[in-house]
Every structure is written in structure tokens, then in C-alpha cells.
Amino acid sequence: MKELTYMNFFRALGNDTRLNIIICLKKSSKNVGEIVKELGMEQSRISHNLQCLEKNGFVTVKQDGKQRVYSLNKDTIEPILKGIEKHIQKHGVHSC
Secondary structure, three states, X not given: OHHHHHHHHHHHHHOHHHHHHHHHHHHOOEEHHHHHHHHOOOXXXXXXXXXXXXXXXXXXXXXXXXXXXXXXXXOOHHHHHHHHHHHHXXXXXXXX
């Protein structure tokens, strides 16, 4: 059962759109329109993938008037990204 949980976690990161959203939000919190503009993708595609990221705890959402502002989960995802960067600096990245 634990393996399935790990697979689902990495599957969420393995999707190009979701990974691009995570990298985009690494810089700063943004609303959907800002993410759409930065990534150059359709709003429906961004919204669908944000929903998945939110459901799985990768991002948090705050309501700001009529807009929803998305941020990376500071407690779990930001430290994971820092760990990945540290790993890449030490070992590099190689295709399998």
C-alpha cells in the first residue's frame, strides 16, 4: 500500500503541467491568470491541474476578493524542492 502512495505522489510531480505550475509558484504566490500568462497555457488546463495539486496538498489557496491565490505548501513541498536542488547539485541529473 505504501508503494502506491509513493507512486501517486511522484505521478503528480511527473506531469509536465503540474511540475511547471510548481516551478512557477516556487518564485511567488500567484492567481490563475498570472500562472496562465507565465506558462502560456489554457486557463482550463491550469485550473484542472491546480485542483489536483490542491487536493494532494502540494499547493495551498487563499481567497483574495474574487481571486484565488495559490502558493506552494510551505511545510512539505518547499523543503522537498530544496532537497531536490541539493541532490541535483551533488549528483547532477541523468536520464534513465
